[in-house]
Amino acid sequence: MNPSAQRKFGRVDLSVTAFAFGTAPIGNIFRPVPDEESRAMIETSWEAGVRYFDTAPMYGHGLAELRTGEGLRWKPREAYVLSSKVGRLLRPARRADIDFAPWADAAPFIMRFDYSYDGTMRAFEDSLQRLALERMDICFIHDIDVFTRGAEQPAVFAAAMDGCWRALERLRREGVVKAIGVGVNEWQVCHAALQQRDFDCFLLAGRYTLLEQDALDEFLPLCEARGAAVVVGGGFNSGILATGARPGAKYNYAPAPADVMQKVARIEAVCAAHDVPLPAAALQFVVAHPAVPAFIAGTRTVAQLRQNLAWFSHPIPPDFWAELKATGLLRPDAPTP
């Protein structure tokens, strides 16, 4: 798979590159990424033909949007696709008054959730200011899942299906955004949103990967039927599918539990038998699904980014996928490259 291959974005009049640059790491998640490294990663992506960038107000309390806007400032606007998110408002504050966890050296803004109509309009406008752009191509409603909101989720979801939906639907009608959707870590929430509202797309993080494919049951078939595009973030499950099952490997942004370590180790044994790097399989598997136009990969260094770009087009023999299915490590109905 060519990382710069242009793929149709569901029913929307838009194409994205199969490999997308995810900006959570340049929001300084867990530890800082220097400005120069952040700039160099955006430039390296561009040189490799990557033309889809995903960011959010949450990543580094605005820092990722600021860095993304700066990195893309002098690129021709029609040459790339940018997604960001609504659901949080940022307000300037003294550093001492801000709880930055899990972000390091983030921007001095306090975040608060707001899924109202007015809050969504304000958040959208604020993002354009931080990015210094006149429009966003794709806008996701961020973090309305149980994974991030716990017991509050039903109320948050209902608020978003009203306030955010009305605001985004209006912005889409006015042409300030081409595609609107939901960006979360649970396919069930995306499924419920698509049943209620006419969303164009979803950013599903970590829930359709080489490790887990439950989204094949109901959600992905519904997306195919409705022409909704699904971009996959967290396709390394936050690390373990890039690093392998080694001590300290991350799954869902925390140390991987024993059952996940064991399953990844078994997948790695099949990889070794076919001379396939695990991350190459993780990257290429995701975009084999017809509803999935892009893999949004997060990287912390230029070296990681270059490696991922190379892995994206690493040859993988058909026998490899067949063996994963035969050994029960991959669902038999999962589309493979």
Ligand SMILES: NC(=O)c1ccc[n+]([C@@H]2O[C@H](COP(=O)([O-])OP(=O)(O)OC[C@H]3O[C@@H](n4cnc5c(N)ncnc54)[C@H](OP(=O)(O)O)[C@@H]3O)[C@@H](O)[C@H]2O)c1
């Ligand atoms: N709710 C949402 O809408 C949502 C949620 C999650 C993600 N996303 C989007 O999806 C993007 C990607 O997700 P993610 O960054 O959370 O997770 P991810 O892609 O699953 O994992 C990224 C991490 O994997 C490790 N990694 C990547 N390439 C590597 C390599 N070549 N060698 C070794 N390790 C490597 C790095 O870990 P280390 O940092 O430890 O080196 C990196 O930070 C985000 O940036 C964001 O744009 C959206």
